[in-house]
Amino acid sequence: MKITDILSRVDHTYLKVGATWEDIKRTCDEGIEFKTASVCIPSSFVEMAKKYCKDQIKICTVIGFPNGYSTNASKCFEADEAIRLGADEIDTVINIGDLKSKNYDKILNDLKDIKKACGDKILKVIIETCLLSDDEKIKMCEIVTQSGADFIKTSTGFSTQGATKEDIILFKEHVGENVKIKAAGGISSLEDAELFISLGASRLGTSRIVNIVKKEKNEDGNSTY
Numbered sequence: 001m002k003i004t005d006i007l008s009r010v011d012h013t014y015l016k017v018g019a020t021w022e023d024i025k026r027t028c029d030e031g032i033e034f035k036t037a038s039v040c041i042p043s044s045f046v047e048m049a050k051k052y053c054k055d056q057i058k059i060c061t062v063i064g065f066p067n068g069y070s071t072n073a074s075k076c077f078e079a080d081e082a083i084r085l086g087a088d089e090i091d092t093v094i095n096i097g098d099l100k101s102k103n104y105d106k107i108l109n110d111l112k113d114i115k116k117a118c119g120d121k122i123l124k125v126i127i128e129t130c131l132l133s134d135d136e137k138i139k140m141c142e143i144v145t146q147s148g149a150d151f152i153k154t155s156t157g158f159s160t161q162g163a164t165k166e167d168i169i170l171f172k173e174h175v176g177e178n179v180k181i182k183a184a185g186g187i188s189s190l191e192d193a194e195l196f197i198s199l200g201a202s203r204l205g206t207s208r209i210v211n212i213v214k215k216e217k218n219e220d221g222n223s224t225y
Contacts, residue, residue: 068092
């Protein structure tokens with residue numbers, strides 16, 4: 001697979017605590033240079049990033065992040081506000097306690113309301129697979145499909161583990177045909193990226209892939225990029 005094809009599926013991510021505008025600006029510059037699918041940044045920087053990038057790249061942000069237990073109203077407000085400020089894509093985290101308690105209708109209604117707030121913007125649903133059983137993952141494939149969300153996403157990158165190939169295989173088997181897959185967390189090499197794509201991931205949430213390609217480009221004037 002060409003490096004450009006991999007990069008076109010990357011949400012180039014910078015969500016570190018203590019992020020500064022210089023960090024975000026650099027992330028945007030890299031995303032534009034390497035033609036990633038989007039940059040995924042904290043919502044407090046969305047307006048500045050949108051003005052800075054001038055529609056050269058999609059702006060993605062996170063809501064109810066990273067723990068997912070914000071109220072429905074809070075998540076909907078966050079989504080609406082982020083879109084008003086210029087976000088093109090929203091990644092939200094489910095309430096994992098509700099899933100553990102089998103409050104399935106509550107999760108479904110929550111996601112439907114957030115999708116409504118997003119309108120025609122892309123909504124990705126983070127289920128934090130490392131904290132779930134396979135049965136819970138399968139149930140979330142069903143709920144995300146019913147909700148009208150655009151993507152199911154493995155991980156925040158802030159818990160005990162990121163994406164695994166087993167998660168992507170399971171998602172591929174159980175999500176509806178209109179739901180795409182985003183693998184995130186722990187994607188640390190081009191080989192990892194290509195594997196997840198080959199298994200069915202349409203997007204990759206990572207900061208490392210651009211850094212790898214950038215390093216190779218700096219070291220080799222004949223980079224394959």
